[in-house]
Amino acid sequence: YVWGRKYWDILEINNSIIKKLKGCPASKAGYQLIRQQALAEGIAKNSEFNPVYSTVAYDERNIVLNKSMRTTGIMHICNEFGELFKGKAIFSSWKHQEWVEYVRNNCTEDLQKAWIIYMKTRYGM
Numbered sequence: 685y686v687w688g689r690k691y692w693d694i695l696e697i698n699n700s701i702i703k704k705l706k707g708c709p710a711s712k713a714g715y716q717l718i719r720q721q722a723l724a725e726g727i728a729k730n731s732e733f734n735p736v737y738s739t740v741a742y743d744e745r746n747i748v749l750n751k752s753m754r755t756t757g758i759m760h761i762c763n764e765f766g767e768l769f770k771g772k773a774i775f776s777s778w779k780h781q782e783w784v785e786y787v788r789n790n791c792t793e794d795l796q797k798a799w800i801i802y803m804k805t806r807y808g809m
Contacts, residue, residue: 697769738766749762
């Protein structure tokens with residue numbers, strides 16, 4: 685708040701969770717997630733969009749990401765971060781592996797091929 689950022693004016697913190705914290709989630713790897721959640725909350729409170737989600741897609745093998753906020757008391761970002769807030773915006777996470785499985789099981793072969801081309805072009809995969 686010292687730098688004039690208004691995230692904490694927008695976000696409503698869950699008091700039962702904040703008591704368990706050892707430090708500010710924005711002081712470590714959670715800074716970008718705090719910004720993202722504040723944006724989602726601002727959209728949820730000031731627009732007709734409903735529901736509004738703040739999401740993180742991650743590789744389930746990325747152990748470093750999931751443990752990156754342990755010093756603040758959040759043991760697993762993707763499972764616990766959303767519990768910090770009581771607002772309208774919903775925090776959700778999903779694994780890249782789940783999305784690939786969804787495409788395999790629910791899309792036609794032509795759509796799967798188009799998706800693979802898009803992913804290669806967009807992300808160099």
